[in-house]
Amino acid sequence: CRIAATRRRHDRDALRLAACKQLEAQAAQHGALQHVPAPEAPPNKLYICGDTHGQLQDVLWIFDTHGLPSPSNAYLFNGDMADRGANANEILCLILAYKLACPECIYFNRGAPPI
Numbered sequence: 001c002r003i004a005a006t007r008r009r010h011d012r013d014a015l016r017l018a019a020c021k022q023l024e025a026q027a028a029q030h031g032a033l034q035h036v037p038a039p040e041a042p043p044n045k046l047y048i049c050g051d052t053h054g055q056l057q058d059v060l061w062i063f064d065t066h067g068l069p070s071p072s073n074a075y076l077f078n079g080d081m082a083d084r085g086a087n088a089n090e091i092l093c094l095i096l097a098y099k100l101a102c103p104e105c106i107y108f109n110r111g112a113p114p115i
Contacts, residue, residue, distance in 0.1 A: 019100055026103055036076055036107045044072045052077070054085015059094065069098045069105035077108040 039046050047066050052059050067073045081091050098106045 019096070022100055023096060026099070034107055034109075036074075037104075039072075039074070044074075046074045046076060048076045048078060050078055051080035052085075052091060053080055053083060054088030054091060056085075056087030056090050056094075059091050069102060071102065071104050074105045074107065077106070079109050081108065
């Protein structure tokens with residue numbers, strides 16, 4: 001069913017485009033300098049993650065150990081998230097999906113190589 005496959009591909013492309021536009025709008029709203037609020041009080045937390053270099057298992061371990069991103073459990077990824085490694089694209093997609101779903105739970109800085 002060639003038409004159905006084409007329609008699904010078009011739907012996926014439209015979804016990707018909408019996600020990119022939403023991320024672009026978020027970035028334009030916040031500008032180049034982000035304000036990452038400190039946790040107000042326990043049990044709110046902010047986890048700062050260093051270079052993951054495309055190691056998806058490490059990111060999943062961090063989320064499993066410290067909890068999934070949420071307004072009371074935020075993460076700041078300091079660059080070099082997806083610059084190399086076997087699962088660089090998966091990490092970038094995961095972090096961007098969380099950013100779309102909950103903008104106040106994920107923050108990231110650009111690393112040495114551009115994302």
